[in-house]
Every structure is written in structure tokens, then in C-alpha cells.
Amino acid sequence: MDTQASPIRKLAIMGGTFDPIHIGHLVTAEEVRHEFGIDEVLFIPTGHPPHKSNINMTTSEHRYLMTVLATAENPNFKVSRLEMDREGVTYTVDTVKELKRIYAETVKLYFITGADAVQKILTWKSPEELLKLCDFVAVTRPGYHKAELIQKVEELKKQYEANIHFLEVPALAISSSNIRERINAMKPIKYLVPEEVENYIKKYDLYEYKICLTEEERTEMYDYVASKLSPKRYAHTRGVVEIALEYAKYHHLDYDEIFIAALFHDIAKELGKEEQKRLCDLYKIELDEFEQKHIDLAHGKIGAVLLEKNWGISKPSILNSIRYHTVGRHNMTDLDKIIYLADMTEEGRGTYKGKDQIKELAHYDLDRAMYKALISSYNYVTNILKQEVHPITQELIEYYKQFN
Incomplete structure (x- = not known):
């Protein structure tokens, strides 16, 4: 031996x-x-x-x-x-x-x-x-x-x-x-x-150049979005901008990126189903099987295309946060998470179980906030609306569960 x-x-x-x-x-x-x-x-x-x-x-x-x-x-x-x-x-x-x-x-x-x-x-x-x-x-x-x-x-x-x-x-x-x-x-x-x-x-669009908006450009964007949405939807959008910028402050994210993503996230929300289908065909927007059955979920992907076509903003981080704000995606960036969370927690959403906790978590732990938000969304869609949820929702719940 x-x-x-x-x-x-x-x-x-x-x-x-x-x-x-x-x-x-x-x-x-x-x-x-x-x-x-x-x-x-x-x-x-x-x-x-x-x-x-x-x-x-x-x-x-x-x-x-x-x-x-x-x-x-x-x-x-x-x-x-x-x-x-x-x-x-x-x-x-x-x-x-x-x-x-x-x-x-x-x-x-x-x-x-x-x-x-x-x-x-x-x-x-x-x-x-x-x-x-x-x-x-x-x-x-x-x-x-x-x-x-x-x-x-x-x-x-x-x-x-x-x-x-x-x-x-x-x-x-x-x-x-x-x-x-x-x-x-x-x-x-x-x-x-x-x-x-x-x-x-x-x-993954890391370290890309920063967009610097003037006050005139911000005002022009506000006016444009207001012209495309109903007063109720526009009020929701303004609320999303406000809370998203608040979250951005705590996580040291770029204000202009957050502003644009939040302001334009629902720009295609109120388009009719036929118009949404037409735009998807026109711009060759890829929809998964679930989105094809529920075309209303495509408004994020359509909105990202419209922002790029009409405003010349092509930064992937901004476009992706709009594109996937409806159901989320794997490997979400902090910008993605903030737009998703702001969309769920702005004041116009009213009060629902867990909302205050999600808002509090979003100030210091986006992953834990995402877990709570995804659970809340899942329960609302399945228990209140009596509808099926996108398969990725359950996958994301399992992923973010580790941070809870």
C-alpha cells in the first residue's frame, strides 16, 4: 500500500x-x-x-x-x-x-x-x-x-x-x-x-449607451401616448411611470430608460384584436402557441415594435422590457422586473391582497417581489377571471421561489 x-x-x-x-x-x-x-x-x-x-x-x-x-x-x-x-x-x-x-x-x-x-x-x-x-x-x-x-x-x-x-x-x-x-x-x-x-x-445589451431625454422630448412623448390611449388607460400608464421611477431610484437604474419603457408599455393595449393580428403579420412578430390563442397578450410585443418604428428607439433593454411585461420571461433584467412590478402595483390598480408587500419588496429585493407578484397574478387569473395562465408563469414562480 x-x-x-x-x-x-x-x-x-x-x-x-x-x-x-x-x-x-x-x-x-x-x-x-x-x-x-x-x-x-x-x-x-x-x-x-x-x-x-x-x-x-x-x-x-x-x-x-x-x-x-x-x-x-x-x-x-x-x-x-x-x-x-x-x-x-x-x-x-x-x-x-x-x-x-x-x-x-x-x-x-x-x-x-x-x-x-x-x-x-x-x-x-x-x-x-x-x-x-x-x-x-x-x-x-x-x-x-x-x-x-x-x-x-x-x-x-x-x-x-x-x-x-x-x-x-x-x-x-x-x-x-x-x-x-x-x-x-x-x-x-x-x-x-x-x-x-x-x-x-x-x-444582452450590456453597458450600452444611455438615452438622455430633454424636457421637450418627455412632453412630446407624454402627448403622443395620451393621444393613443383612453383617459383611463393613460391614467394607468402615468401611474406606472411614477412608481417605476420610484423603484429605479432604489436600484440605481437609468431614469430615461425606465421612463420610456413605462410610458410606452401599454401603447398597443387598446388596439382591436384584428388590428393586433394585422400588425403581428405586418412586422413578422413571433407569437407562441398561447399568445396566438390569447392575442391580447401580444400588445407588449407590438408596442415594442411601434416604439422602434415610430420613435427610432432600438435599445434592446427598453424594447424587451415592453415586449415581455405581460407575462415575463426567463433571465429577466432589473429593468424587465421593474416594468412588470410597476404595472401591477401602480395606485390605479386598487387594493388587492399582497399589493403592499409587493411594493415594499420592490424597493430592495426585486426577485422576492417578483415571486409575490407572480403568485398574485396566477391566483387572480385562475381564481377570479377563471382563465388559464401562460405556461411561463408557473415556470417563473418555480424559479423565483428560491428567493422567497
Whole structure:
């Protein structure tokens, strides 16, 4: 029987928001892997980092999937949901301790971080404990002024017996914030991110340019919508705009996007069934089997087309929130959720069981609010209207049940 212990593997932790992941991250990880003989680099997208708690980050699921796409071709790269699936604020020390628990004594951990972060490490949670749990690799770009950094590192080594290494990486000149700015300015990001990530960003309309409306444009839009709806429906629409903007404030979403989506969400609501069918045929709007039987549910998809055709607004995030506000969809964005919830909770809807709770939840937890809203909608349609519901309703109830 071979009693020889298994050799200790080297595992490097590459943490970050990855919003989005870019070539700089990948080059850094590969350089560290080569320089320190790392067996595996574990990319860990952050869940709720304390230092970015007030920033409107892209959803963790989008950031995770982009990271998976970016690292898929490298057999030495893996992606972990460890921080994403952890409830509450994410702290590095908790992540490292969890990895130590998972791998026990079979791995030696290296934590990859920027040089600036190393200098601020004493402001992190439990820094003394963290410095003893793993080695740190402080990566810098060529030309980085290291005198202050070296002094700080020497102090940490002496005071905490920390193991901190240096590594220069040319690609660190690239940053996620710069990529977001380039997208916002409609500049190319090709070769700054993997092709798969670039395509993913385009598909889901991440980091797109912001629409900036003037007061005159807002007034013009209000007048247009008022001319297309009955006074009662228009009053409902104004109510949806009001509550949607309130929700947007709490979730740091773009006001103009919310305004447009809320204002136009029911623009096709009062069209007759024959007109709705005609427009679906004219614009080749795809309807599922349930929508074909219940053509009134198509008004969201028709409204999205009319907004694009008549107002030239083609931003997918806005159009999708209008398109799917009737029954929802899988992988709903925060904008989708807010339009769905605002449509159900505006004051003109009157009082119904659970409405106040849905409104309260919508201010701080959109997923829990969605679960309550979907249950309420299901009960209303089946018990009060005595009608069948779209199959996706039950699917969404099952999905959002995990957040309740």
C-alpha cells in the first residue's frame, strides 16, 4: 500500500467583479500560472463586494457567464460560483477560508490582486488572518512606481510574516471601466475582450449607451401616448411611470430608460384584436402557441415594435422590457422586473391582497417581489377571471421561489 502523501497542488485565486472580464484578466492569470508553476487558476466573480456596494454592477449571472465564456478554452482555468451563491456581502477572507476548508491541506493558495489593492489590504476584513492564509501576488503594469509599494510590502512581511510576490503584466493597461466607457461612447472593444464575451455583451445589451431625454422630448412623448390611449388607460400608464421611477431610484437604474419603457408599455393595449393580428403579420412578430390563442397578450410585443418604428428607439433593454411585461420571461433584467412590478402595483390598480408587500419588496429585493407578484397574478387569473395562465408563469414562480 502506497502511503506517500499526494503532492501539494498550487491554486491561484483570481477574484474580481469581471464587469466585464477582459484580455488583461486572462493575460494576468496566465502570467501568474507560468511564473509560479500554478496548477489551476480559479476565477471567482464577486457577489456583493463591500467596496462597490453603491455601484450599479451588471447582474452576477451575466458576469459569471461572461467569465465562463472567456476561460473555456484554457484547461488550467476554472470558474467558481462560490461568492455569487453566498448570501450577503462578499469578503475575501471568507472566500479564502472556504477554499481552505474545501481543499484542506492538498493545495497552496495564491491570491492574485492589483498592486494598489495590496497597499490597502489592512482596510479589508480580518487582514492579519487573511495574510496568513495564502500567498499574495501583486501584479503591476510596466513603469508602475513601485517604491511606495515595496515599502508597504516590506512592512506587511515584517509585521504579519506575509508572503507577497511581485509580477509585471503589460496587459494591465486594459480595465473593465475603460471597456464600459468605450461601449457607452460606441467605440469598438474588439481584441480588448474575447470574441465570445464581445458577442455576449452585444446579445444582452450590456453597458450600452444611455438615452438622455430633454424636457421637450418627455412632453412630446407624454402627448403622443395620451393621444393613443383612453383617459383611463393613460391614467394607468402615468401611474406606472411614477412608481417605476420610484423603484429605479432604489436600484440605481437609468431614469430615461425606465421612463420610456413605462410610458410606452401599454401603447398597443387598446388596439382591436384584428388590428393586433394585422400588425403581428405586418412586422413578422413571433407569437407562441398561447399568445396566438390569447392575442391580447401580444400588445407588449407590438408596442415594442411601434416604439422602434415610430420613435427610432432600438435599445434592446427598453424594447424587451415592453415586449415581455405581460407575462415575463426567463433571465429577466432589473429593468424587465421593474416594468412588470410597476404595472401591477401602480395606485390605479386598487387594493388587492399582497399589493403592499409587493411594493415594499420592490424597493430592495426585486426577485422576492417578483415571486409575490407572480403568485398574485396566477391566483387572480385562475381564481377570479377563471382563465388559464401562460405556461411561463408557473415556470417563473418555480424559479423565483428560491428567493422567497
